[in-house]
Amino acid sequence: MTEEQEDQIIICRCEDITLREIRDLIRRGYQTMDEIKRASRAGMGQCQGRTCRSLIAQEIAQMTGQPLAEVRIPTFRPPIRPVKLGVLAEAEE
Amino acid sequence: MRQTNVLVIGGGPAGLSAATAAAQCGARVILVDSSSRLGGQLIKQTHKFFGSREQRAGTRGIEIARLLQEEAEAARVEILPETAALGLYSDGVVTLEKNERLIKLKPERLVVATGASEKTLAFANNDLPGIYGAGAVQTLMNVHGVRPGQRAVMVGAGNIGLIVSYQLCQAGVEVAAVVEAAPSIGGYAVHASKIRRLGIPILTSYSIKAAHGGETLEGVTVWQLNEKWQGIPGTEQVLAADILCLAVGLTPLTELLWQAGCQMEYIPELGGHVPWYDENQQTSVPGIYVAGDAAAVEEASSAMVTGKLAGLASAHSLGLCPDFPVLGEKVRQELTQLRAGPTGEKIRKGLGKLRARSRPGAM
Numbered sequence: 001m002t003e004e005q006e007d008q009i010i011i012c013r014c015e016d017i018t019l020r021e022i023r024d025l026i027r028r029g030y031q032t033m034d035e036i037k038r039a040s041r042a043g044m045g046q047c048q049g050r051t052c053r054s055l056i057a058q059e060i061a062q063m064t065g066q067p068l069a070e071v072r073i074p075t076f077r078p079p080i081r082p083v084k085l086g087v088l089a090e091a092e093e
Numbered sequence: 094m095r096q097t098n099v100l101v102i103g104g105g106p107a108g109l110s111a112a113t114a115a116a117q118c119g120a121r122v123i124l125v126d127s128s129s130r131l132g133g134q135l136i137k138q139t140h141k142f143f144g145s146r147e148q149r150a151g152t153r154g155i156e157i158a159r160l161l162q163e164e165a166e167a168a169r170v171e172i173l174p175e176t177a178a179l180g181l182y183s184d185g186v187v188t189l190e191k192n193e194r195l196i197k198l199k200p201e202r203l204v205v206a207t208g209a210s211e212k213t214l215a216f217a218n219n220d221l222p223g224i225y226g227a228g229a230v231q232t233l234m235n236v237h238g239v240r241p242g243q244r245a246v247m248v249g250a251g252n253i254g255l256i257v258s259y260q261l262c263q264a265g266v267e268v269a270a271v272v273e274a275a276p277s278i279g280g281y282a283v284h285a286s287k288i289r290r291l292g293i294p295i296l297t298s299y300s301i302k303a304a305h306g307g308e309t310l311e312g313v314t315v316w317q318l319n320e321k322w323q324g325i326p327g328t329e330q331v332l333a334a335d336i337l338c339l340a341v342g343l344t345p346l347t348e349l350l351w352q353a354g355c356q357m358e359y360i361p362e363l364g365g366h367v368p369w370y371d372e373n374q375q376t377s378v379p380g381i382y383v384a385g386d387a388a389a390v391e392e393a394s395s396a397m398v399t400g401k402l403a404g405l406a407s408a409h410s411l412g413l414c415p416d417f418p419v420l421g422e423k424v425r426q427e428l429t430q431l432r433a434g435p436t437g438e439k440i441r442k443g444l445g446k447l448r449a450r451s452r453p454g455a456m
Contacts (some may be wrong), residue, residue, distance in 0.1 A: 007216075008217040008303075019215055050210045051229065055343060069359040073366060076348040078180020083190055091195035 011059075012052040012076065014045020024061045033074045043074060046082060064090060097123045097171075098302055098408050100187060100200035102178045102349065105133020106393045107385025107400035109161040113203075114404030116168035118414040123198070125176040125189055132158025133164075133208055134228065135420060137235040139263075143281075148394035148429060155235075157393070158167035159274050178207075181349040185380070196256070201409040202380050205350055208385035209343035209364060216220060217303035223310030227257040228342035232294060234264045242336035244309065246313045247271045249340030250295055252392075257338060268293045274322065274341075275298045279437070301337070302329060310335050316443050340347045346441055350387070358450050363392030364441025369450055372400055373421060375405035382407050384399045385453035391432075398428050407409065 004042030006020035030036050033056055037071040044055060053073070061087050068084070078086075101112040104126030112124040129137055153350035165172060176191040187203065189196040209397050212227035213219075225233075225241060227249065233239045245266050247258045249271035258268050271288060276298050278285045288295060290422020302314040302324055344365040352355060355368040356377035368376040368383050375382050382403035385396035401426045409417035432440050 005217055009215045010220040011215060011230070012222055016220075029328075048348075054212055055215050057374075070349050073351070075358075076272070076351045078182070078188060078352060079190075080179060080348040080352075081177055083179055083191065087190060087193050087195050 002031065009053050011039075012042035012045065012049075013042045014047055014051075015043075016057060017052070019043040019059070022059055023063065026060060031045055033060065034072070036060075037074050038065060048082075079090050094105060094186070095123075095196065095198045097121050097198065097200050098411055099123070099202045099404070100125070100198055100206065101204040101206060101208035101404075103133065103169075103385070103387070104128075104131040104162075104172070104174070104185070105206060105208050105209055105385060105396065106135055106157070106161060107157075107387070107396040107403075108133070108204065109165050110397040110400030111204045111206055111382070111384050111407075112172075112403035113161070113165045115202075115399045115408040115413075116165070116170045118405065118408035119418040120202075120408045120411060120413055121171075122168075123171045123173060123200070124417040125173045125178060125191075127175065127177040129175050131162045131174060132238065135161075135449065136394070137231045138256075139235050139260065142172075142394060148397055150433070154393065161397075168249075169424060179347060181352045185349060198260075201411060202382065204374075204382045204400070204403045204404075204407060205347075206384045206389055206396075207349065207387045209345050209390050210345055211339070212342045213339055214341055215302065216301050217249070218306065219304060221304050221306045221310045222308070223306065223335050224304060224337045225339070227338045230338050231257050231260060234260060238264060240264050242266060242334075244269055244334045245336035245338055246301075246315070246334045247338045247340060248301055249273060249342070250275075250280055250285065250297070250337075251280045251340060251342070251420070252280040252284055253343075254338070254340030255280040255288055257340060259284070259287050259291075261336075261338075262291055262293075266336065267397075269334055270315070271295045272299045272320055273297045295405045300324065304329075304337060310337055313337055320443050343386060345387045345390060347387060350376060350383060351383070353381055355381060355383075356450075358447055360389075360443045360446050362439045363388075367420050367447065369447060371452075373402035373426060375406060375410075375442065376414075380407075389440060391442060395428060395431050395440075398424060402428070416425055 009019035057071045098120040101124040116122040137152040153270035162213040179188045305312045316324040384403040408414040
Protein backbone atom coordinates (compact mmCIF):
# COMPACT_ATOMS: atom_id res chain seq x y z
CA MET A 1 0.00 0.00 0.00
CA THR A 2 1.34 3.43 -0.92
CA GLU A 3 1.70 6.26 1.59
CA GLU A 4 -0.99 8.12 -0.31
CA GLN A 5 -3.39 5.21 0.18
CA GLU A 6 -2.46 5.01 3.87
CA ASP A 7 -3.31 8.69 4.18
CA GLN A 8 -6.85 8.02 2.95
CA ILE A 9 -7.62 5.50 5.68
CA ILE A 10 -8.83 6.88 8.98
CA ILE A 11 -8.10 4.63 11.95
CA CYS A 12 -9.21 6.90 14.82
CA ARG A 13 -12.15 8.91 13.55
CA CYS A 14 -12.59 10.96 16.74
CA GLU A 15 -9.06 12.34 16.54
CA ASP A 16 -8.61 12.01 12.76
CA ILE A 17 -5.55 9.75 12.89
CA THR A 18 -4.68 8.00 9.64
CA LEU A 19 -3.24 4.56 9.00
CA ARG A 20 -0.01 6.20 7.84
CA GLU A 21 0.39 8.02 11.15
CA ILE A 22 -0.20 4.79 13.11
CA ARG A 23 2.24 2.81 10.94
CA ASP A 24 4.88 5.54 11.19
CA LEU A 25 4.63 5.43 14.97
CA ILE A 26 4.96 1.64 15.04
CA ARG A 27 8.01 1.85 12.74
CA ARG A 28 9.51 4.44 15.06
CA GLY A 29 9.21 2.04 17.98
CA TYR A 30 5.87 2.96 19.55
CA GLN A 31 4.69 -0.62 19.76
CA THR A 32 2.11 -0.70 22.52
CA MET A 33 -1.33 0.84 22.35
CA ASP A 34 -0.59 3.06 25.35
CA GLU A 35 2.49 4.47 23.60
CA ILE A 36 0.57 5.12 20.39
CA LYS A 37 -2.23 6.74 22.38
CA ARG A 38 0.14 9.07 24.19
CA ALA A 39 2.07 10.01 21.06
CA SER A 40 -0.93 10.59 18.78
CA ARG A 41 -4.12 10.89 20.90
CA ALA A 42 -5.58 7.94 18.97
CA GLY A 43 -8.29 6.49 21.18
CA MET A 44 -8.62 9.58 23.37
CA GLY A 45 -11.62 11.20 21.67
CA GLN A 46 -15.36 11.08 22.10
CA CYS A 47 -15.69 7.30 21.82
CA GLN A 48 -12.61 6.61 23.97
CA GLY A 49 -11.15 4.08 21.56
CA ARG A 50 -14.21 1.87 21.11
CA THR A 51 -13.88 2.12 17.34
CA CYS A 52 -10.14 2.28 16.69
CA ARG A 53 -8.83 0.03 19.46
CA SER A 54 -9.12 -3.23 17.56
CA LEU A 55 -7.81 -1.69 14.31
CA ILE A 56 -4.69 -0.40 16.10
CA ALA A 57 -4.19 -3.76 17.81
CA GLN A 58 -4.32 -5.48 14.41
CA GLU A 59 -1.71 -3.10 12.98
CA ILE A 60 0.64 -3.70 15.92
CA ALA A 61 0.18 -7.46 15.59
CA GLN A 62 0.82 -7.42 11.84
CA MET A 63 3.82 -5.13 11.90
CA THR A 64 5.59 -6.60 14.94
CA GLY A 65 4.64 -10.23 14.46
CA GLN A 66 3.05 -10.48 17.92
CA PRO A 67 -0.07 -12.62 18.21
CA LEU A 68 -3.17 -10.41 18.55
CA ALA A 69 -3.92 -11.99 21.93
CA GLU A 70 -0.62 -10.64 23.29
CA VAL A 71 -1.01 -7.03 22.15
CA ARG A 72 -1.44 -5.08 25.35
CA ILE A 73 -4.69 -3.19 25.67
CA PRO A 74 -4.49 0.38 26.99
CA THR A 75 -5.50 1.12 30.56
CA PHE A 76 -9.16 2.09 30.98
CA ARG A 77 -9.42 4.89 33.48
CA PRO A 78 -12.63 6.43 34.73
CA PRO A 79 -14.57 8.26 33.42
CA ILE A 80 -15.21 5.88 30.52
CA ARG A 81 -17.19 8.49 28.62
CA PRO A 82 -16.75 12.23 28.26
CA VAL A 83 -18.12 14.18 31.22
CA LYS A 84 -18.04 17.90 31.98
CA LEU A 85 -15.47 18.91 34.56
CA GLY A 86 -18.19 20.81 36.42
CA VAL A 87 -20.12 17.60 37.00
CA LEU A 88 -17.12 16.12 38.77
CA ALA A 89 -16.32 19.35 40.62
CA GLU A 90 -19.84 19.69 42.02
CA ALA A 91 -20.04 16.09 43.18
CA GLU A 92 -20.83 15.49 46.81
CA GLU A 93 -18.80 13.19 48.95
CA MET B 94 -23.53 7.71 49.09
CA ARG B 95 -26.45 5.61 47.91
CA GLN B 96 -26.53 1.90 48.59
CA THR B 97 -28.43 -1.00 47.14
CA ASN B 98 -28.36 -4.79 47.12
CA VAL B 99 -27.84 -5.16 43.38
CA LEU B 100 -26.89 -2.62 40.73
CA VAL B 101 -27.40 -3.62 37.11
CA ILE B 102 -25.55 -1.57 34.49
CA GLY B 103 -27.27 -1.79 31.12
CA GLY B 104 -30.99 -2.07 30.30
CA GLY B 105 -30.89 -4.40 27.31
CA PRO B 106 -32.22 -7.96 27.33
CA ALA B 107 -29.49 -9.18 29.70
CA GLY B 108 -29.70 -6.30 32.19
CA LEU B 109 -33.50 -6.23 32.34
CA SER B 110 -33.64 -10.00 32.85
CA ALA B 111 -30.97 -9.85 35.55
CA ALA B 112 -32.71 -7.03 37.39
CA THR B 113 -36.11 -8.74 37.31
CA ALA B 114 -34.68 -12.08 38.47
CA ALA B 115 -32.83 -10.52 41.42
CA ALA B 116 -35.78 -8.34 42.40
CA GLN B 117 -38.20 -11.27 42.28
CA CYS B 118 -35.96 -12.99 44.83
CA GLY B 119 -36.47 -10.03 47.14
CA ALA B 120 -33.32 -8.02 46.42
CA ARG B 121 -33.39 -4.23 46.24
CA VAL B 122 -32.31 -3.59 42.65
CA ILE B 123 -31.33 -0.45 40.75
CA LEU B 124 -30.95 -0.64 36.97
CA VAL B 125 -29.23 2.13 35.02
CA ASP B 126 -29.12 2.67 31.27
CA SER B 127 -27.51 5.45 29.28
CA SER B 128 -30.41 5.88 26.86
CA SER B 129 -33.88 7.26 27.45
CA ARG B 130 -35.59 4.10 26.25
CA LEU B 131 -34.92 0.69 27.75
CA GLY B 132 -34.38 -2.50 25.76
CA GLY B 133 -30.90 -2.00 24.31
CA GLN B 134 -30.73 -3.24 20.74
CA LEU B 135 -34.19 -4.85 21.03
CA ILE B 136 -35.92 -1.51 20.42
CA LYS B 137 -34.87 -1.54 16.77
CA GLN B 138 -35.47 -5.21 16.11
CA THR B 139 -38.66 -5.24 14.09
CA HIS B 140 -38.26 -8.89 13.13
CA LYS B 141 -39.68 -11.87 15.02
CA PHE B 142 -37.38 -13.99 17.13
CA PHE B 143 -36.61 -17.68 16.66
CA GLY B 144 -35.97 -20.28 19.29
CA SER B 145 -38.17 -21.63 22.01
CA ARG B 146 -41.16 -20.17 23.77
CA GLU B 147 -39.11 -19.47 26.91
CA GLN B 148 -37.13 -16.86 24.94
CA ARG B 149 -40.28 -15.47 23.35
CA ALA B 150 -39.91 -16.92 19.86
CA GLY B 151 -42.37 -15.47 17.37
CA THR B 152 -42.35 -12.10 19.14
CA ARG B 153 -40.73 -9.02 17.61
CA GLY B 154 -37.68 -7.65 19.42
CA ILE B 155 -39.29 -4.29 20.02
CA GLU B 156 -42.22 -6.02 21.74
CA ILE B 157 -39.84 -8.11 23.88
CA ALA B 158 -38.22 -4.88 25.11
CA ARG B 159 -41.60 -3.61 26.31
CA LEU B 160 -42.45 -6.93 28.01
CA LEU B 161 -39.07 -7.10 29.78
CA GLN B 162 -39.46 -3.55 31.03
CA GLU B 163 -42.98 -4.27 32.33
CA GLU B 164 -41.67 -7.31 34.19
CA ALA B 165 -38.88 -5.27 35.75
CA GLU B 166 -41.32 -2.57 36.82
CA ALA B 167 -43.70 -5.17 38.26
CA ALA B 168 -40.81 -6.64 40.25
CA ARG B 169 -40.17 -3.12 41.66
CA VAL B 170 -36.78 -2.62 40.06
CA GLU B 171 -35.77 1.02 40.40
CA ILE B 172 -35.05 2.04 36.82
CA LEU B 173 -32.80 5.02 36.10
CA PRO B 174 -32.83 5.84 32.37
CA GLU B 175 -30.43 8.37 30.84
CA THR B 176 -27.92 7.40 33.48
CA ALA B 177 -24.42 6.60 32.29
CA ALA B 178 -21.91 4.59 34.28
CA LEU B 179 -18.60 6.46 34.37
CA GLY B 180 -16.34 4.35 36.50
CA LEU B 181 -15.95 1.39 38.78
CA TYR B 182 -13.45 1.71 41.61
CA SER B 183 -11.53 -0.88 43.58
CA ASP B 184 -13.53 -0.11 46.76
CA GLY B 185 -16.72 -1.15 44.94
CA VAL B 186 -18.00 2.38 44.34
CA VAL B 187 -19.68 3.01 41.00
CA THR B 188 -19.93 6.55 39.63
CA LEU B 189 -22.88 7.48 37.43
CA GLU B 190 -23.97 10.63 35.63
CA LYS B 191 -27.60 11.61 35.38
CA ASN B 192 -28.86 15.08 34.34
CA GLU B 193 -25.34 16.47 34.69
CA ARG B 194 -25.13 15.27 38.29
CA LEU B 195 -22.65 12.76 39.58
CA ILE B 196 -24.12 9.90 41.59
CA LYS B 197 -21.99 7.61 43.70
CA LEU B 198 -23.39 4.24 44.49
CA LYS B 199 -22.06 1.36 46.50
CA PRO B 200 -23.93 -1.81 45.56
CA GLU B 201 -23.44 -5.09 47.41
CA ARG B 202 -23.55 -6.93 44.09
CA LEU B 203 -23.02 -5.66 40.56
CA VAL B 204 -24.23 -7.06 37.25
CA VAL B 205 -22.43 -5.60 34.23
CA ALA B 206 -24.63 -5.94 31.14
CA THR B 207 -23.14 -3.22 28.98
CA GLY B 208 -23.48 -5.06 25.67
CA ALA B 209 -21.13 -4.74 22.74
CA SER B 210 -19.95 -2.19 20.20
CA GLU B 211 -19.67 -2.57 16.44
CA LYS B 212 -16.34 -3.35 14.86
CA THR B 213 -15.20 -1.34 11.88
CA LEU B 214 -12.89 -1.74 8.89
CA ALA B 215 -9.93 0.20 7.52
CA PHE B 216 -10.26 1.13 3.85
CA ALA B 217 -9.61 4.22 1.74
CA ASN B 218 -12.00 7.11 2.41
CA ASN B 219 -13.66 5.28 5.29
CA ASP B 220 -14.60 8.63 6.83
CA LEU B 221 -17.02 9.68 4.07
CA PRO B 222 -20.52 10.60 5.27
CA GLY B 223 -22.81 7.74 4.31
CA ILE B 224 -20.63 5.05 5.88
CA TYR B 225 -22.29 3.56 8.93
CA GLY B 226 -22.24 0.61 11.24
CA ALA B 227 -25.23 -1.58 10.44
CA GLY B 228 -26.58 -0.94 13.93
CA ALA B 229 -26.57 2.80 13.34
CA VAL B 230 -28.55 2.40 10.12
CA GLN B 231 -31.02 0.19 11.95
CA THR B 232 -31.42 2.87 14.63
CA LEU B 233 -31.99 5.58 12.02
CA MET B 234 -34.66 3.56 10.23
CA ASN B 235 -36.44 1.67 12.97
CA VAL B 236 -36.15 4.00 15.96
CA HIS B 237 -36.16 7.43 14.30
CA GLY B 238 -38.05 6.64 11.09
CA VAL B 239 -35.35 8.11 8.85
CA ARG B 240 -34.53 6.54 5.50
CA PRO B 241 -30.74 6.72 5.39
CA GLY B 242 -30.31 6.97 1.59
CA GLN B 243 -31.23 5.52 -1.80
CA ARG B 244 -28.83 2.66 -2.54
CA ALA B 245 -26.80 0.65 -0.06
CA VAL B 246 -23.94 -1.81 0.00
CA MET B 247 -23.80 -4.11 3.02
CA VAL B 248 -20.51 -5.55 4.25
CA GLY B 249 -21.05 -8.73 6.25
CA ALA B 250 -23.43 -11.65 5.70
CA GLY B 251 -23.86 -12.61 9.33
CA ASN B 252 -27.33 -12.32 10.83
CA ILE B 253 -27.04 -8.57 11.45
CA GLY B 254 -25.92 -7.87 7.89
CA LEU B 255 -28.70 -10.00 6.42
CA ILE B 256 -31.47 -8.69 8.66
CA VAL B 257 -30.51 -5.05 8.20
CA SER B 258 -30.28 -5.58 4.41
CA TYR B 259 -33.86 -6.83 4.48
CA GLN B 260 -34.96 -3.91 6.65
CA LEU B 261 -33.25 -1.47 4.25
CA CYS B 262 -35.43 -2.92 1.48
CA GLN B 263 -38.50 -2.57 3.71
CA ALA B 264 -37.59 1.10 4.15
CA GLY B 265 -37.47 1.56 0.38
CA VAL B 266 -33.69 1.51 0.01
CA GLU B 267 -32.21 -0.48 -2.85
CA VAL B 268 -29.48 -2.88 -1.70
CA ALA B 269 -26.85 -3.24 -4.42
CA ALA B 270 -25.07 -6.22 -2.86
CA VAL B 271 -24.13 -7.94 0.37
CA VAL B 272 -20.39 -8.47 0.50
CA GLU B 273 -18.90 -11.15 2.74
CA ALA B 274 -15.17 -11.72 3.26
CA ALA B 275 -15.59 -15.32 4.38
CA PRO B 276 -16.10 -18.04 1.77
CA SER B 277 -19.57 -18.81 3.17
CA ILE B 278 -22.56 -16.95 4.60
CA GLY B 279 -22.37 -16.66 8.38
CA GLY B 280 -26.04 -15.92 9.11
CA TYR B 281 -29.03 -18.25 9.19
CA ALA B 282 -30.15 -19.71 5.85
CA VAL B 283 -33.67 -18.37 6.40
CA HIS B 284 -32.37 -14.76 6.45
CA ALA B 285 -30.06 -15.35 3.45
CA SER B 286 -32.94 -16.84 1.42
CA LYS B 287 -35.07 -13.75 2.05
CA ILE B 288 -32.28 -11.57 0.66
CA ARG B 289 -31.75 -13.80 -2.36
CA ARG B 290 -35.48 -13.89 -3.13
CA LEU B 291 -35.35 -10.10 -3.40
CA GLY B 292 -32.68 -10.50 -6.07
CA ILE B 293 -29.84 -9.09 -3.98
CA PRO B 294 -26.51 -10.76 -4.77
CA ILE B 295 -24.49 -12.08 -1.83
CA LEU B 296 -20.82 -11.95 -2.86
CA THR B 297 -18.79 -14.33 -0.70
CA SER B 298 -14.96 -14.09 -0.53
CA TYR B 299 -15.37 -10.39 -1.34
CA SER B 300 -14.39 -7.35 0.66
CA ILE B 301 -14.37 -3.61 0.34
CA LYS B 302 -11.32 -1.99 -1.20
CA ALA B 303 -12.24 1.68 -1.18
CA ALA B 304 -15.08 4.14 -0.87
CA HIS B 305 -15.49 7.04 -3.29
CA GLY B 306 -17.22 10.38 -3.21
CA GLY B 307 -16.84 14.09 -2.84
CA GLU B 308 -18.87 15.54 0.05
CA THR B 309 -20.62 12.23 0.68
CA LEU B 310 -20.41 8.60 -0.40
CA GLU B 311 -21.09 7.98 -4.10
CA GLY B 312 -19.70 4.52 -4.70
CA VAL B 313 -17.78 1.57 -3.36
CA THR B 314 -15.08 -0.61 -4.92
CA VAL B 315 -15.24 -4.24 -3.84
CA TRP B 316 -12.82 -6.99 -4.75
CA GLN B 317 -12.42 -10.71 -4.42
CA LEU B 318 -10.21 -12.18 -1.69
CA ASN B 319 -7.80 -15.08 -2.02
CA GLU B 320 -7.51 -17.84 0.58
CA LYS B 321 -5.16 -15.60 2.59
CA TRP B 322 -7.90 -12.95 2.76
CA GLN B 323 -5.94 -10.61 0.48
CA GLY B 324 -7.58 -8.70 -2.36
CA ILE B 325 -6.97 -10.03 -5.87
CA PRO B 326 -6.03 -7.24 -8.33
CA GLY B 327 -8.20 -7.30 -11.44
CA THR B 328 -11.34 -8.47 -9.63
CA GLU B 329 -12.50 -4.97 -8.66
CA GLN B 330 -16.13 -3.99 -9.17
CA VAL B 331 -17.49 -0.51 -8.60
CA LEU B 332 -20.96 -0.32 -7.08
CA ALA B 333 -22.87 2.97 -6.99
CA ALA B 334 -24.12 3.60 -3.43
CA ASP B 335 -24.82 6.46 -1.06
CA ILE B 336 -24.86 4.19 2.01
CA LEU B 337 -22.27 1.69 3.07
CA CYS B 338 -23.19 -0.47 6.05
CA LEU B 339 -20.56 -2.32 8.03
CA ALA B 340 -21.82 -5.43 9.79
CA VAL B 341 -18.46 -6.98 10.57
CA GLY B 342 -19.01 -8.16 14.08
CA LEU B 343 -19.32 -6.93 17.62
CA THR B 344 -16.91 -6.71 20.49
CA PRO B 345 -17.87 -6.76 24.20
CA LEU B 346 -17.94 -3.44 26.07
CA THR B 347 -15.80 -4.27 29.06
CA GLU B 348 -14.15 -1.02 30.23
CA LEU B 349 -15.80 -1.21 33.65
CA LEU B 350 -14.69 -4.80 34.15
CA TRP B 351 -11.07 -3.90 33.34
CA GLN B 352 -11.34 -1.08 35.88
CA ALA B 353 -12.69 -3.46 38.51
CA GLY B 354 -9.59 -5.61 38.07
CA CYS B 355 -11.45 -8.60 36.65
CA GLN B 356 -9.23 -11.20 35.03
CA MET B 357 -9.65 -10.64 31.29
CA GLU B 358 -9.06 -13.16 28.51
CA TYR B 359 -8.77 -12.70 24.77
CA ILE B 360 -11.17 -15.18 23.15
CA PRO B 361 -11.92 -14.34 19.50
CA GLU B 362 -14.92 -16.73 19.45
CA LEU B 363 -16.59 -14.64 22.19
CA GLY B 364 -15.89 -11.34 20.41
CA GLY B 365 -12.49 -10.31 21.81
CA HIS B 366 -11.54 -9.52 25.40
CA VAL B 367 -14.02 -10.90 27.90
CA PRO B 368 -13.83 -11.33 31.66
CA TRP B 369 -13.25 -14.77 33.06
CA TYR B 370 -16.50 -15.94 34.70
CA ASP B 371 -17.82 -19.05 36.38
CA GLU B 372 -20.89 -21.13 35.50
CA ASN B 373 -23.09 -18.57 37.30
CA GLN B 374 -21.67 -15.56 35.39
CA GLN B 375 -19.56 -14.36 38.36
CA THR B 376 -16.25 -12.78 37.35
CA SER B 377 -12.92 -13.22 39.14
CA VAL B 378 -13.89 -10.31 41.42
CA PRO B 379 -16.37 -11.71 43.95
CA GLY B 380 -19.72 -9.94 43.73
CA ILE B 381 -19.27 -8.73 40.16
CA TYR B 382 -21.32 -10.60 37.58
CA VAL B 383 -21.42 -10.22 33.79
CA ALA B 384 -24.24 -11.04 31.38
CA GLY B 385 -25.24 -10.71 27.76
CA ASP B 386 -22.91 -9.51 25.02
CA ALA B 387 -20.46 -8.07 27.56
CA ALA B 388 -19.75 -11.68 28.54
CA ALA B 389 -19.86 -13.19 25.04
CA VAL B 390 -21.28 -11.84 21.80
CA GLU B 391 -24.37 -13.97 21.26
CA GLU B 392 -28.05 -13.52 20.51
CA ALA B 393 -30.64 -11.59 22.50
CA SER B 394 -32.21 -14.89 23.54
CA SER B 395 -29.06 -16.08 25.31
CA ALA B 396 -28.57 -12.58 26.73
CA MET B 397 -31.91 -12.90 28.51
CA VAL B 398 -30.87 -16.24 29.96
CA THR B 399 -27.36 -15.24 31.07
CA GLY B 400 -28.97 -12.14 32.60
CA LYS B 401 -31.47 -14.23 34.51
CA LEU B 402 -28.68 -16.51 35.74
CA ALA B 403 -26.57 -13.56 36.92
CA GLY B 404 -29.59 -12.02 38.65
CA LEU B 405 -30.52 -15.21 40.47
CA ALA B 406 -26.90 -15.96 41.42
CA SER B 407 -26.32 -12.45 42.78
CA ALA B 408 -29.49 -12.69 44.88
CA HIS B 409 -28.49 -16.13 46.13
CA SER B 410 -25.09 -14.83 47.22
CA LEU B 411 -26.94 -12.27 49.36
CA GLY B 412 -28.80 -15.05 51.17
CA LEU B 413 -31.90 -14.73 49.00
CA CYS B 414 -33.19 -17.19 46.38
CA PRO B 415 -33.06 -20.38 48.52
CA ASP B 416 -34.14 -22.43 45.49
CA PHE B 417 -31.07 -21.41 43.52
CA PRO B 418 -29.50 -24.91 43.37
CA VAL B 419 -32.58 -26.10 41.45
CA LEU B 420 -33.47 -22.86 39.63
CA GLY B 421 -29.91 -22.12 38.58
CA GLU B 422 -29.51 -25.61 37.17
CA LYS B 423 -32.70 -25.18 35.15
CA VAL B 424 -31.47 -21.87 33.70
CA ARG B 425 -28.08 -23.35 32.85
CA GLN B 426 -29.84 -26.17 31.01
CA GLU B 427 -31.84 -23.60 29.07
CA LEU B 428 -28.54 -22.02 28.02
CA THR B 429 -27.09 -25.36 26.98
CA GLN B 430 -30.13 -25.95 24.76
CA LEU B 431 -29.82 -22.51 23.17
CA ARG B 432 -26.18 -23.13 22.37
CA ALA B 433 -26.72 -26.65 21.01
CA GLY B 434 -26.48 -27.43 17.31
CA PRO B 435 -24.26 -26.02 14.58
CA THR B 436 -25.13 -22.34 15.23
CA GLY B 437 -23.83 -22.65 18.79
CA GLU B 438 -20.52 -24.19 17.80
CA LYS B 439 -18.49 -20.99 17.95
CA ILE B 440 -19.81 -19.98 21.36
CA ARG B 441 -19.28 -23.48 22.76
CA LYS B 442 -15.69 -23.43 21.56
CA GLY B 443 -15.13 -19.96 23.03
CA LEU B 444 -16.66 -20.87 26.38
CA GLY B 445 -14.59 -24.04 26.41
CA LYS B 446 -11.43 -21.94 26.04
CA LEU B 447 -12.60 -19.52 28.73
CA ARG B 448 -13.29 -22.31 31.22
CA ALA B 449 -9.90 -23.86 30.45
CA ARG B 450 -8.12 -20.68 31.58
CA SER B 451 -7.13 -21.06 35.18
CA ARG B 452 -9.45 -19.61 37.71
CA PRO B 453 -7.96 -16.47 39.17
CA GLY B 454 -6.16 -16.96 42.43
CA ALA B 455 -6.17 -20.72 41.94
CA MET B 456 -2.41 -21.11 41.82
